[in-house]
Amino acid sequence: MDKLSRYLRGPLTLVVLIVIARYFFPNKMTFLVEITTFSIYIIANDILYGYMGMVSFGQPFYLGVGAYASAIYLAHIGNNILVAIALALLMGLIAGLILGPAFIRLRGDYFALINAATCAMGLFLVEKILYPITRGDDGLWYRSRMHATPLLDLRKPDQFFWFAMIVLFVVMIWYTWLDRSAMGASFRAIKVNENKMKFLGYDTFKIRWTGYTLMCILAALAGSMYAINYGFVNPSITEPARAAEVLVATLLGGAGSVYGPFFGTFAFLGLKDLVSTFVSRWELAVGVLTIIVCFKFSGGVWGTIQTIGAKIRSRGKASAQSAT
C-alpha cells in the first residue's frame, strides 16, 4: 500500500493543483489543457533526451504522426473519438517499430539531424504530397463530424479538460514507475556508459529501441489530444522550427526527472502567455531564461526546487541535532 501511494502521491497532487487552478482561473482552462497536452509531449522527449541522452531536432514529426492519424480518421473515415486516439497510439507504435531500428543506430548529431530531416519530409508530405487527404496548408476541420463519447463528451472543452486530467494522471503514474524501475535505470545508464551496459549483459540496441518507441507513442498521444481538443490540424504542427520549443521546455523543467517536463511546460507556456501580452517577441524572454538555466541552473526548475528543498531539510536536521 505504501509502495502504491509512492507512485500515486505526486501525480495526484499535480492533477489536484491543476483542478484547483481551473476553479480559481476559469478563463484559463484552455491554457491548462494546453499545459497538460504539452507536458505529455515533453515527457516523450524527456525519455529520449533526459534519460537516454539522445537529442532529436525532429520531435514535431512524432507529434504530427498522432495528430494526423486522429485527424485523417475523423475527417475522412469515422466519427469515434476513442478510435481516433487508439489509431494515433497505433501509428506512434508503428513509427517507433519501423523507424527505430534505422534511427537509433545513429549517435549524437547524426541522430539529431536525421530526425530534423524526417520532420522536414513529414511537413512536405502533409503539405504537398498528401494534399488530397490532408488539405495542405488549409488543414483538416472535423469538429462537426466527431460523435459524443460515453461518460465524458470529448467534444466539449470542459469535459475534455477532465479527460486530459485522467490521461495526465495515468501518464504521470507510469512515468513515476519508469523513473524508479530497472528500465528507467537502464535508460539512464546507457546515457552514461553504453559499453558498460553491454558488459553487464544488456542488449543496448533493444533498450534504445524501446525508449524510442515509447517516445513515439507518447508524442503521438499528445498529438492526438491536440487534434481532438482543437478539432483542426494543419501542417504547422510538424514544422521543424518548432523542435526547439520541445528542447527548451525540457531543459527549463530539468531533463531526466519525473516532474521536470511539467514544470518546463509550465515555465515555457507560462512565459509565452505572459510575455506575449506585453511584447510580440516573447521568444526573447524564453531565450534569455534558457541561457540563464543553461549556465546557472542545469537541473532546471524542478532540479532547483529539489536542491532548495534538500538544503532546507538538511538545515532542519542540523538545527534539530544542535537542539538535542
Next chain:
Amino acid sequence: MTRKSGAATGSLKPSENGKHVMIEKSNERILEVKELSVSYKTLHVLFDVSLEIQTGEVVVVVGRNGAGKTTLFRTVAGFLKQDSGTILFKGEDIGHLPSYEVALKGLKYIQQDKHVFADLTVRENLELGSYATKDYDWDRVLEHFPKLKTLMDRKGGNLSGGERQMLLMAQSLLGKPELVLMDEPTEGLAPHVIEDLKGAFKKISEQSTLVIIEQNLPLTAEVAHRVYAMKEGKIVAEVADKKEIQDLAFEKYL
C-alpha cells in the same frame, strides 16, 4: 610452455551452506584463445595470440603499457572483433558474438576505468546487474564486500576508488559468471584497499575462474596460479611454476 589439456581433476560441488558452488582448479579448459589477431583499423595490435585458461585458475596477464593486454580482454569480451583466430568459451566459439551475449553466457569483463553509474545509487547499480542476469542473490555477492552494505544509498559518483572497484566486482558477480576478466583492478588504489581486494580475489576465485591484468607484480606473485607475459602484441612467456611466480621470474620478459 603451453600446458596440455587433460581430464578434469576437479569438480563442481556445493559448499557447506549449500549456497555457493565452490569451483576447484581443474585441467578443463574454460577459455581457449587461438592465434588471435586484432587491429584498430590499420594499426595491428595483437599478433597470433594463443592462450588457454583452466577452470578454477587465477591467471594474471602482465605486460607494459601498450602490450595489448586490454585489447586482448576487450576482444575476448566481444567488444572488439578479431581479424583472425578463434575464441572458445567452454568449447563454444564466441568470437562472433556481441559483448552482451558473451556476458550472458557467463564471461564477465570488468573495465579498467572503474566506471560505475555515477548518478545511480549503489543499490541501483546492483539492480542493473541483477536485472540483466535475473540473479537477485545479493547476499552471496555482498558477502565478499561487506562495506558495500553500508553504502547502499550512496550515489556511485560519491564512492572512493576502492569502493567503486568493489561495486564493479559485486555487479559482475551477479549471474554467477564462470569466468571474470579484470582489467587492472588495483590501479590507483591505496595499499590498504589493495589488501582488502586481495582477500576478495581469493574468495571470488573460489566461485569463478579469474583472469586479471595486473601491473602490481608482488600482488600478481601472491594470487596467480599462472602468469602470461605480453609484449608488443604477443604472448612472450607463460610461467606456471609457483616458485618462479613468487620470485617474479616473469619480470625479465616485460
